[in-house]
Amino acid sequence: MKTYHLEFEQNLPIPLADAWDFFSSPLNLARITPKEMKFTVTSNYTADTKMYPGMIITYHVSPVFGIKMNWMTEITHVKEHEYFVDNQVFGPYALWHHQHHFTEIPGGVKMTDILDYAVPYSVFGRIANSVLVKKEVKKIFTHRTKAVDDLFGKYTG
Template sequence: MKTYHLKFEQKLPIPLAETWDFFTSPLNLAKITPPDMAFKVTSVFAPETKVYPGMLITYKVAPLFGIKLNWMTEITQVKEHEYFVDEQRFGPYAMWHHEHHFKEIKGGVHMTDILNYAIPYGPIGRLANTLFVGNEVNKIFTYREKAINDLFGLYKEV
């Protein structure tokens, strides 16, 4: 199984505690996901719910061609104000391991996403990744960067 590795970095002009509060709330994920993915958290959470190790989160999502799929991730690791990890337990990928890292910097936070994923179906999956899945994953993170900038503003070097 071929695994793909992506890394995305972004600086936010807000305090670490505010950044952590936003990104560790499962209900905020829809705010930074492209609308055409029809992303919806289907787990029931109170608005103040924050991620914790062992937390299962279920979604409905249409990652390609508008086809709605069920997706379940588990939060496997959390180190408050530093990082958390989500891993797919059920969904469209053969493997999905997504690390979210946060580091306080002067004037804000440096956020790093490290994503490792694999597509099922062997050679057909590799071809699908080359033709469209890889581009779609990159589009999600490009959209996310813009949405985060719209929500919190642009980071300015201090």
């Protein structure tokens, strides 16, 4: 299985606690995901649900060609105000390991995403990644950057 590695960084002009509260809530994920993905959290959580190791989050998502899929992730590690990790339990990827890191910086917080993923179907998955999947994953994070800027303002240092 071929594994791919991507990293994304974004500086936000908000306090660390505010960034943590927003990004550690699964209910906010739909707000920063492209609309065409039809991303819906199906877990029965409320806005005040605190993230914890072992937390299972389920979604409906249409990542490509409008095909609706179920996706389940587990929060495996949480260090409040520093990082959390989600891993796919089942869904569209052969592997999805996503680290979310938060570091206080002057005037805000630096958010770093470290993503390791694999596409199923061996050689066909590698072809699909080079033709479509990698571009779509990058597009999701590009959209998220803009959506987060729209929500919190652009960091000016």
